[in-house]
Amino acid sequence: MTWDEMQPLLQTATRETLSMVGVATLVALLAGLPLGVLLVLTDRGGLLQSRPVNKAVGAVVNIGRSLPFIVLMLALTSFTRWVVGTSLGWQAATVPLAVGAIPFYARLAETAVREVDGGLVEAVQAMGGSTWTVVRKALLPESLASLVAGLTTTVIAVIGYSAMAGTVGGGGLGTLAYTYGYMRFETDFMVVIVIELVVLVTLVQLAGDLAVRSLGRHGRGDGPVRLLRRRSGSAPAGRPGPAEPAEQPLAAVEG
Template sequence: MTWDDMQPLLHDATIETLQMVGIATLVTLLVGLPLGILLVLTDKGGLLQNRPVNKVVGAIVNVGRSLPFVILLVALIPFTRWVVGTSIGWQAATVPLAVGAIPFYARLVETAVRGVDGGLVEAVQAMGGSTWAVVRKALLPEALPALVSALTTTVIALIGYSAMAGTVGGGGLGNLAITYGYMRFETGFMVVIVIELVLLVTLIQLIGDLLVRRLSHRGAAAGLLARLRRA
């Protein structure tokens, strides 16, 4: 297969991969972020301490993390068909991608938020801040670099998941690798797809690291300015 033959196939498959990963990332962020914060707030000593809720949510997250993605992909076929109307294509693959990534990201969020200095929480509470004020003014700003790093890790994992989804008709680069690289013995095509995936992951990691460094410097500068003002 020549490059002229590969190029349109690679273009379409790349767009499909970016679409499914992008939508799954957005859903993961919208659901996983509050879920991770809820795990912290409802834990022992948390602002909304509620052990039964924490145990239930934690159990759901653990079950979601323990299931291999391929099994989850097959198990969610009825749900996927109900949500998007089909179980084939990149649109269908988006559903199990999001479901699989949400508990993964929620645990990373929990770890990041737990690393926030408790003194900041106490300071906001001492000024009469509500639970929402603590989350908005202390937990999220201080944990932001770690949250961005966690999201970067999640996006990279989603790219790997999307490749696995392609093996069962999920579209994207994974489907292309199976259809042409494996079934048609186009070894050169398989190598090109692998290189593209490596470059895509590397680019995302570089962007994530850059954002984390900038946010960390900004947070350090803001903390220094606050201490100077108090002095």
């Protein structure tokens, strides 16, 4: 197969793969992040401690993570057909991709949020902050770099899953690799697809690492919780300032 014949096929397959990965990652972020935070809040010693809720959510996450992706695709065939009207193509593959990515990212988000210093949480609570304020002002900002790193890992995993989905009619680069590279013995085509996947994963990893480093440089030390703690503390020696109203720190936290 010549390059002129490969090019349109690769362009279409690349768009399908990027669409699958983009939609599945967005769903994983919107659903997995709240699940990860909920696992931390409802755990022993958490702000919303509830062992039944924690055990139930943890069991759902563990079950979702334990299923191999191929098995998950087959198990969700009826659900996929109900959601998108078909069980073939990249739209259909997006459904199990998203379902599989949610528990994957939930555990990574849980680990990231658990790393937040408990003293920062106590500082927000001491100022009268509610649970939602603690999450918004302490847990999420302070764990942002780790959350981005976890999201990068999730995107790379979803890219691998999307290629696997192509072997069962999921579309994208996986379908090309199976149809042309494997079934028709087009070795050159297979090599091109492998190189493209490697480049795609490398770009995602580089972008994720750059974002994490940027957040690590600019987020630490100037986060909202540290600013609040400095604001509520005493003025620097030799530069006494007027006393602030007692409501000021609380207003800053709740705002």
